[in-house]
Amino acid sequence: MSSNNPFLTKFTGKDEAVPFDQIKVEHYLPALEEAIKIAKENVAKIKANTAAPDFENTIVALESASELAEKIALTYGNLEVANADEALQALAKDIYPKLTALSSDISLDPEIFARVKSVYDNRASFKLNGEQNRLLEKSYLSFARNGALLSATDKDKLRQIDLDLSVLGPKYSENVLKATNAFEMYLDKKEDLEGLPEGALEAAAAMAEAKGKKGQWLFNLQIPSYLPFMTYAKSRPLREKMWRAYSSRAFKGEFDNQELVKKIVTLRAERAKLLGFKTHADFVLAERMAQNPLTVFDFLQKLLTASREAGKRDVAEVQSFAQQLDGLTDLKPWDFGYYSEKLKEDKYAFNEEDLRPYFKLENVVEGVFTHAKKLYGLTFKENKDIPVYHPEVKAYEVFEEKSGKYMGLFYTDFFPRETKKGGAWMTQFRNQGLSEGVLKRPHVSIVCNFTKPTPTKPSLLTYDEVRTLFHEFGHALHGMLSDCTYQSLSGPNVYWDFVELPSQIMENWVGEKEGLDLFARHYETNEPMPAELIHKLKASQKFQAGYMSCRQIQFGLMDMAWHTADPSLIKDVDAFEEQATADTRLFAKVDGANSSVSFSHIFAGGYSAGYYSYKWAEVLDADAFEYFKEKGLFDPEVAQKFKENILSRGGTEHPMELYKKFRGREPDPKALLRRDGLI
Template identity: 55%
Template sequence: MNNNPLLSEFKTPHQTPPFNKIAVSDYMPAFEIALKQAKEDIAQIINSIEEPTFDNTIVALENAGEKLSIISSIFFNINHAETNKEIQAIARDISPMLTEYSNDIWLSETLFEKVKTIFQIRDELGLNEEQSKLLDDTYKAFSRKGALLSGEKKDRYREISTKLSKLTLQFGENVLAETNAFKLHITKEEDVAGLPEAIKSAAKQLAKSEEKEGWIFTLQYPSYVPFMKYADSRELRKKMYMAYSTRANHGNEYDNKDIIKSIVNLRLEKAQLLGYENHAQYVLEERMAKSPEKVNSFLNELLNASLPFAKDEVIEIEKYAKTNGLNDTLQRWDFSYYSEKVKAEKFDFTEEMTKPYFQLEKVEEGIFDLATSLFGISFKENKNIPVYHEEVKAFEVYDDTKQYLAVLYVDFFPREGKQGGAWMTNYGEQFITSEGHNIRPFVSLVCNFSRPTEDTPSLLTYNEVTTFLHEFGHGLHGMLSQTTYKSLSGTNVYRDFVELPSQIMENWAMEKEWLKKVGKHYKTGETIPDELVDKILSSANFQSGYLSVRQLSFGMNDMAWHSLNEKFEGSVAHFEDTAMAATELFPSVEGTCFSSAFSHIFAGGYAAGYYGYKWAEVLDADAFSVFKQNGIFDKATATSFKDNILCKGGTKHPMDLYVAFRGQEPTNEALLKRSGLIRK
């Protein structure tokens, strides 16, 4: 067992995970041993006869199960980015075991008594701000995770937690399976009419890799989105739309509707066991928004501002479509197609025009250079750092004094074993050991960008450039962390605050000065022309009302599911229709269901938190106004943002961190102004 690479010392650069040595068969034995060690760590705290102190209880709890944390982060990140049936089976086996371990901590009366003893005398302990936050968070975690329950209620809490860990895992597996299951194989030239050459080339290469003639399109973002924008065949657009919008809603083994019912009902029961009316109330107690009422008011305020614009935008597309041959009602599978044509006519611009200037490697270099100019950090690829897939690259990150800061992994392209979308995660958190060593983080950015083809490198759409900036912003939050405790470092902040560092970075994609630095033609090296940049910027608010309403509809759907006060037994599709009715701009389509593939809230950490994207848009628009005022590369402003927000993790309340940078609390005005959602 000593040969298990997960249990041995990591003899790799910076002690990064030894991906090149880990076999799938290593995971479960490693989990079993690490879980045993973690339980011993906890037992030692529980059984200690010493008077409870901040160090022997709170810090000891923080540090317990360190090996288990490392193995868990490696395993579950791989389960998202490079999974297979074996890994998924292990995930199903280990998740309840890890839930049981957590419950043994949070439901331990002895442990809670020790924590409570320290919490009650906190004012006498002379704790610094970060120590106080850790103590406060630990006490609240016990009370919010069942420590105040007794008898049958405690047993039921355990049961619910275990069931939820299994169900949320299954939800995500089902969405991945359904996404991978559909492929549109086209053999007739007329069926790919309207599609740009680069999109056809990628689809042809995929068909060739499967030893088929013609073209293959999938439900992966780089394939699905352009097909919906450009394919002239209305029938095939509908086929693609229906495949995408009915995922995990086919009444087969991958159907998620019953899983949704079970998840929302168990979350409701758990919240009510803990004394809350519903899951949203439970979650929002620990968010900037604080209550469901505040969130709903926020969403409705933005909806009222956005909806009139969205309705006008849909009418505009409807008129255009009718004038240009659509003899039917404008449907969802028509909207992107005709919108792209209107955008092209209105602004003489399509996203395909910019792709030659956004070669992935050049964009990567441009984003790294931006981080250097703002925060003084630099990046150096190290091919000796093991990676989990041959396409992954690993960089060492250094601060402005050339001190090692972090390892950054980047993983850009879609694969069958990778979930859709884009995300940032950690393979190791930043923290300071009891001996004073600053352990630096291992940060990973995972995306699903357009692949290179036989004759072109990976060329990004403008939207993919903003996605890269977004995830890189999360990465900065992790890489620049300077906290003492792991649970307070990096992105371990309130969910409605975590999107501020990511979304503020997107603003540079709206700045001509930066776009000129990053936009270089992949063949000629020519800088992106001013005329094309002007078209990007002038079209930036095209359909901003519609896009705002769409995002708000997701938040409203989330809030409706998690504001239920009574057990749900009805139709998932009908409930969703009702929840999103105020945002509806198109006829409903039989058989489609957004919720059945809404992984953010049913398989991720955004339950009762999806509004956070919009919340953080308010923060980022307001915060970026300081950069606009002082200069988008202003070092002093960047340093203030880094010192007050990026380095601080969750060591203070988010609003305190925000005000320390901004000097005031944010308002909606900057966002509405930036989005063009204020009537002139």
């Protein structure tokens, strides 16, 4: 069996990279079954050990007990969202429940917990260092938070809830993907395309041709197609059609997620109550910097107070501009992006499309690498011999420039395809830390959905896509620079309201001339981006900050509402959403539009009761970047402090302690409002 299943033999490639070229769909389940058997044998050995429980024979042994299962789970989980055909997708309903059952078996095992508790209760006698103490605490809490203290009956209830949830999340996200792919708008009249930039038209023509409709233009709900249409298409009826299609994905119809939303929040609430928490949000936030729902509501409310008036002014300004330009008296959500872009052009003599020629994807990638070199001394070398899971994926080896030390592998996967979920994310195929008893370097990957090259043009990114690339690369640095002992504490394995600091701070450099000068060059002439254009870009950065802030706060409050309410009282998903977001809305609700049913972040992506963390981390990143600005954007001392105290330490200490070591004090909440020009 093992001889021909790549998962069950040692990976022999560069630094044991995943041999994607050898792994087939039929390998996953048999390998996982074998890995689960091994994990159970390892757990049995821990229980059979007659020596008194201590840190090594219990906590470290547990940390590595399911290593093989985790390796398979990481590979499958990453491909299931980045490159899954029907056959791979179909495995989800078998794989996730098996993994969930394994983790329930371990976390609900009374003998194992007795050993963990014994080590935890006697921790003072073990002379543990800071990181060991943190791992012990995390292990103990993880058992407690997963039901170890429950009665046998309640353990069974919990196990069933976890199994049910392991199937509902992937199902929800599959519905969103299918609903997104189901909408296609073919256009064949030139007048319908008025206003659209050449790049968008070329991409739409190429998509139509690929579907056998040569001579037409295809627009769909994937962001590289949808956003340019909403921003530049002059045809109001077609913008409305696109907006309604996008905003009603998975709401009613064939891929309706309403019942799933109710089931998921009901199960989460039951799980929290079972574990002694008032709500799912209370459960989640106990392991966050914010600590409880009250803090989060208070935090979002304060930001809303500072943002709402500005947001109303932003909408009023666009409304009066639309009236002046086209006599439009009733601005609707599908008009906002279009007139907002026109207003920006009018105000700053600046069009987002003017930036695109300076953002050739290859140059932006070089640019992000240059930032990593100047700030943290890293270099990247592409290695075409490392197997990848799709021809568009590239693999790099990462080194420390000065010492030549090998730091890990880095994969990039940039373009949309029908087998890939929307959005952008960073993930790992291997965490940094102990693996098979040896300290190993991480294998990090970033996955995006960027504008594709066309027959006549390379991939030219929007400014937003450039920021997204820097953002995900910030997460990647958190993985690559990790210098911890235990995988579960390494890299981005930190509190969720801290995890966005390394990513969001990276976006700041692309708002500065000094950062842009390193890579923003015209794809045809190689001329650097003109200072005047950078000046306009900077001036436009605060444009509609109030509107954008209200939008993020709206998602944050909606998430908190879903996870603090009593689900038995929620009869109507749409009515509940409307009530939860009433204070943040800058437009009247449109019938048929609903966000909850396609809000994958919170219903299928791990951000439940955590969406506020984007805003929370924005406060951290605005405050941290002010430090760089005071000392110099590439100041080696500040960069070294950030690397040593934040990027390399993972979750080995409480985030606030790490932050204070870097900054010398707690973050200043007003830093964000200063940056957005809201105070």
